[in-house]
Structures are given as structure tokens and as C-alpha cells.
Amino acid sequence: MLDNQLYKALNIQSDNELKNVAKILKIPLSTLKYYAERNIFPSEADANKMCEYLGIDILELQLKLGSIDYNLLKKLMNHSKEIRSLIEDEEPQEEKEKKSVDLVFTTDYGKMYKGDCISLMQTMESNSVDLIFADPPFNLDKQYESGYNDKVSEQEYLQWTEQWLLECVRILKDGGAMFVWNLPKWNTYISTTLNRYLEFRHWIAVDIKYRLPIKNRLYPSHYGLLYYIKGSKPNSFNESRLPLEICRHCAGDIHDYGGYKDKLNEKGINLTDVWDDIPPVRHSKYKTRGSNELSLKLLERIISLASNEGDTVFDPFGGSGTTYIASEILKRKWIGIEIGPTEAIKQRFEDIEWQREYIKDLQSNSNVLFTEKIKKKRIANGHWTPETIGKKKEKQQSLKI
Ligand SMILES: C[S@@+](CC[C@H](N)C(=O)[O-])C[C@H]1O[C@@H](n2cnc3c(N)ncnc32)[C@H](O)[C@@H]1O
Structure with missing residues (x-):
């Protein structure tokens, strides 16, 4: 817990020292812990107290905490030569022992490692x-x-995240696509890293309720799916269209399309950056x-969107x-x-066969305005279909003649 940038800057090595420093600085212990654990730069008043305590200025505190704004970044860039030489003088870090990965099985298309x-990425080609x-x-x-430890400090999680992200960036082909699924909070950091190397395309909000409402917060109801590409042009972008959203009970319209029904593309609705049709995996058959x-x-x-048959997915x-x-x-x-x-x-x-059927079913239900099943239900309930609209139009035109 005490392996943290702020504690290091303040020379804090134990809980007792932490309490002491909080007392000396006249900063509540909980606030000091908050800055440290959440990687938040201290408020102006608290930062000033820390600077006075350490005998440094704000710029040095920013550097010590790795809190680099554009102003400081510009200064660093202007002194790149001197900084480079300072880094060169540092002792080289001991190389960590490489962990082994084992090939556990292969399939027609894939290789599975443990x-x-x-x-693994370190062994893969750029x-x-x-x-x-x-x-x-x-x-x-x-x-x-x-037994993976899923509760480390934010700093440790973010350092590890940057490490695997950078390896991903390296092994991705030019024009290749990278998607990252995470909570919006972590995605804000992930984007900061990826924006430096890849081209941002979308933050797709996938509407899935994953927690109970939290007091004094908005009800979290989407995961962020980040979509980046390497370079400015994607190698593949096979956009598929979705069926029109309809009432689950009567298969009627949910929205009023007024006189625009005949303008709707018969292949369905454009995919947007909000996906609300992805089910959580709850059903035992699918889980x-x-x-x-x-x-x-x-x-x-x-x-399907971002690759073609024969491409390699990682x-x-x-x-x-x-x-x-x-x-x-x-x-x-x-x-x-x-x-x-x-x-x-x-x-x-x-047990792949039912999953094959499931995907086949999904594909046959995309790129259509209504699936065959829904079309039948709409006709039975007296709702319009592209065909009935076409007939109505023909009739109107023949009346005009
Ligand atoms: C959120 S789950 C992925 C679920 C997956 N997308 C699915 O649909 O089943 C994350 C997985 O990553 C694994 N994991 C954690 N750290 C890893 C690492 N350094 N290398 C490989 N796998 C890791 C965990 O054991 C866990 O099974």
C-alpha cells in the first residue's frame, strides 16, 4: 500500500510515518490517502504545504508525482537533451525473469496458450x-x-495496463483495429495512452446494467468499448445494419417514422456508437x-466489423x-x-456446434429491416412492412395517372 508515488515523494515508509506527516502538514489523513490512492494531484493549498515541507517548488512536485500538464510538458520537451543524458546516467534496471507460456491446444484456426x-506478446512479431x-x-x-490479484493499487493497475497496451500497439498491423472493453473510469486512462499511438475511432457505449444503483451517483449502465486503428485508414470496416427496433409484444413501431417509412433502408438501421442489444450472459445454456x-x-x-476471413485476431x-x-x-x-x-x-x-448455430442465427437477422419472423407478426397485427409501403405508393401513383 505504501509503494506509491506520493508516499515516496514525502519519504513515507510506514503507517506511523504517514500519520505523522499528515499531522505535520495539517492535511487530514483521509485526504492524504485519497490523493495517494487515487493518483490525484493535491489541491493548491495542500500542494503548497507539501512543497514547503519538502523544500521544493510546485514544478518539482509535479515531476515527482508524474502529474505532467502541457505547460510542464513543453518545458520538458525544450530540455530533451539534458533530460535524456540524465536518464542515460541511471543504473540499468535488472531484467525481470521471463515467465514461460505453454501452448495448450490448437484448432483449425487458432493457438491457445497458458x-x-x-x-507471450514479447515473443510476437511487431x-x-x-x-x-x-x-x-x-x-x-x-x-x-x-488466483490473479484483482485488487492492486490504482498506480500498479495503471502501470500494468500501460505495459500490455503498449505491447498490443506494437504487434498490431498498420490499418489493424484494437478494441478495449472496460469500465468508463479505466477507459479514460486507456485512451490517454492509446491516443498517443493509435487513431481514435469510437467510444462505443454498450448498455448493460452491471451493478445496483449507488447512492449519490448516476446508475452505471454502460461499459465503454474503445475502438482504435493503427494509422489513419482501417484495413477492414464491414458495417452491418440492424433490424428496426419494435415493440416486443405486438411487433409494432416504437418510434413514429411519419412519412419517412419508405426512406428507411430495407437492409436495416445504421449501427451507432450506442449498442443496447447486447445481452449479458445469464442463461445457463449460453454461459x-x-x-x-x-x-x-x-x-x-x-x-465481423473490423476483420476479414483469414485475418489474425488476438x-x-x-x-x-x-x-x-x-x-x-x-x-x-x-x-x-x-x-x-x-x-x-x-x-x-x-461443444462448438450450438455456438455456430447461434452465430448463424445472428447473421441471418442482420442487414434486414425486419426478420422474417417479425415481418409475419407485423402483417398479422396490421403493421406496415417495406412491401406494403411499396404497394401503397404504387397505388397512389396509378391514381395520379
Ligand atoms: C474479464 S476476464 C475475460 C473474459 C472473456 N472476455 C470472456 O468473454 O470470457 C479476464 C481474464 O484475464 C485473465 N488474466 C488476468 N491477467 C492475465 C494475464 N497477465 N495474462 C493472461 N490472462 C490474464 C483472468 O484470469 C481472466 O480470466
């Missing part, structure tokens, strides 16, 4: 994968079968393991293997890795 994703999808742990103190499994529908959409955080199953079915080569047990993923491949 181990640490960063170690510019070698077409699409990356990453759904990392969220540092929420969840229990993982791997293959613990609580972190994502919907195949989500992965089918991402992989997902550094295997979980139950949703990305790998979807890639296999969609005929993409894939590379998978999971630090925890991989038996459930293997089992999922042995």
Missing part, C-alpha cells in the same frame, strides 16, 4: 495481428480461478463459466474464450492466452 499475456480485442480484469477485487464471460453477439459484431485475456470461439466460427486465425485454467476453453471448443 501463461502471462505480456510474456505488426503481426489484424485485430485485437482486450477485456482485462477491472481491478474490482473479483475472484479469478487463476460456460463464472461471471466474466462476454456475449458471443458482442464478439461476432466486433470481429485477445490477451482469454477468460472463457469467447473471442476465440467467435474467431474460429468466423474463419479468422486466432491467438489466445489465459493465465488461469484453460480446460473450460478447450471444453467450449468441443
Whole structure:
């Protein structure tokens, strides 16, 4: 807990020292802990107290805390030569022992490894994968079968996040796409890193309620799906259209399309950056393991959108293997890795057929305004369809003649 930039800056090494320093600085202990644990730069008054205590100025405090605004960044850039030489003089860090990764099984299209994703990526060539999808742990103190520690300090989580992100950036091909699934809070940091190397395309809000409402907060109801590409032009962008949203009971319209019905594209509605049709995986038939499994529908959409058959997909955080199953079915080569047990993923491949059917069904229900089933229900309930609108128009025109 005390391995933290602010504590280091204030030379705090124990809980007792922390209490003492808080007393000397006349900053409540809880506020000091808040700054440290949440990586928040202290308020002006508190920053001044710290500077006085340390005998430094604000600029040095900013540097010590790694809180670099544009003003300071400009100064650093202007002194790049001197700073570079200072860094050169530092002792080289001892290289950490490389963790091994093991190939556990292969399929027609994929290779599944067990181990640490960063170690695997370090063995992969630069510019070698077409699409990356990453759904990392969220540092929420969840229990993982791997025993993975999901509650580290924010600083540690963010450092680790930057490390795997940079490896992903390196192995992504020019024109390749990278998607990251996370809580909006972590996505704000992830974007700060990715914006430096990749081209931002979208922050897709995927409407899934994942917690109970929290007092004094808005009800969190979306995950952020970040979508970036390497370079300015995507290699693949296969946009598919969605059916019109209709009433679940009577299959009638939810919105009033007035005189615009005949202008609606018969292939369906444009995909937007708000996805509210992705189900949480709850049904036991569709759920293959613990609580972190994502919907195949989500992965089918991402992989179909941003890659083509024969492309290579990489997902550094295997979980139950949703990305790998979807890639296999969609005929993409894939590379998978999971630090925890991989038996459930293997089992999922042995049971791939119903998942193939599920994806086939999804695909037959896209790029149409109404599915055949819905069309029948609409006709039975007296609602319009593209065909009835076409007939009405023809009739009006013949009356005009
Ligand atoms: C949120 S889950 C991914 C769920 C997955 N998207 C799915 O649909 O099943 C994150 C997974 O990453 C694994 N993990 C954590 N750290 C890892 C690492 N360094 N390398 C590889 N896998 C890791 C965890 O064990 C966990 O299974």
C-alpha cells in the first residue's frame, strides 16, 4: 500500500510515518490517502504545504508525482537533451525473469496458450495481428480461478495496463483495429495512452446494467468499448445494419417514422456508437463459466466489423474464450492466452456446434429491416412492412395517372 508515488515523494515508509506527516502538514489523513490512492494531484493549498515541507517548488512536485500538464510538458520537451543524458546516467534496471507460456491446444484456426499475456506478446512479431480485442480484469477485487490479484493499487493497475497496451500497439498491423472493453473510469486512462499511438475511432457505449444503483451517483449502465486503428485508414470496416427496433409484444413501431417509412433502408438501421442489444450472459445454456464471460453477439459484431476471413485476431485475456470461439466460427486465425485454467476453453471448443448455430442465427437477422419472423407478426397485427409501403405508393401513383 505504501509503494506509491506520493508516499515516496514525502519519504513515507510506514503507517506511523504517514500519520505523522499528515499531522505535520495539517492535511487530514483521509485526504492524504485519497490523493495517494487515487493518483490525484493535491489541491493548491495542500500542494503548497507539501512543497514547503519538502523544500521544493510546485514544478518539482509535479515531476515527482508524474502529474505532467502541457505547460510542464513543453518545458520538458525544450530540455530533451539534458533530460535524456540524465536518464542515460541511471543504473540499468535488472531484467525481470521471463515467465514461460505453454501452448495448450490448437484448432483449425487458432493457438491457445497458458501463461502471462505480456510474456507471450514479447515473443510476437511487431505488426503481426489484424485485430485485437482486450477485456482485462477491472481491478474490482473479483475472484479469478487463476488466483490473479484483482485488487492492486490504482498506480500498479495503471502501470500494468500501460505495459500490455503498449505491447498490443506494437504487434498490431498498420490499418489493424484494437478494441478495449472496460469500465468508463479505466477507459479514460486507456485512451490517454492509446491516443498517443493509435487513431481514435469510437467510444462505443454498450448498455448493460452491471451493478445496483449507488447512492449519490448516476446508475452505471454502460461499459465503454474503445475502438482504435493503427494509422489513419482501417484495413477492414464491414458495417452491418440492424433490424428496426419494435415493440416486443405486438411487433409494432416504437418510434413514429411519419412519412419517412419508405426512406428507411430495407437492409436495416445504421449501427451507432450506442449498442443496447447486447445481452449479458445469464442463461445457463449460453454461459460456460463464472461471471466474466462476454456475449458471443458482442464478439461476432466486433470481429465481423473490423476483420476479414483469414485475418489474425488476438485477445490477451482469454477468460472463457469467447473471442476465440467467435474467431474460429468466423474463419479468422486466432491467438489466445489465459493465465488461469484453460480446460473450460478447450471444453467450449468441443461443444462448438450450438455456438455456430447461434452465430448463424445472428447473421441471418442482420442487414434486414425486419426478420422474417417479425415481418409475419407485423402483417398479422396490421403493421406496415417495406412491401406494403411499396404497394401503397404504387397505388397512389396509378391514381395520379
Ligand atoms: C474479464 S476476464 C475475460 C473474459 C472473456 N472476455 C470472456 O468473454 O470470457 C479476464 C481474464 O484475464 C485473465 N488474466 C488476468 N491477467 C492475465 C494475464 N497477465 N495474462 C493472461 N490472462 C490474464 C483472468 O484470469 C481472466 O480470466
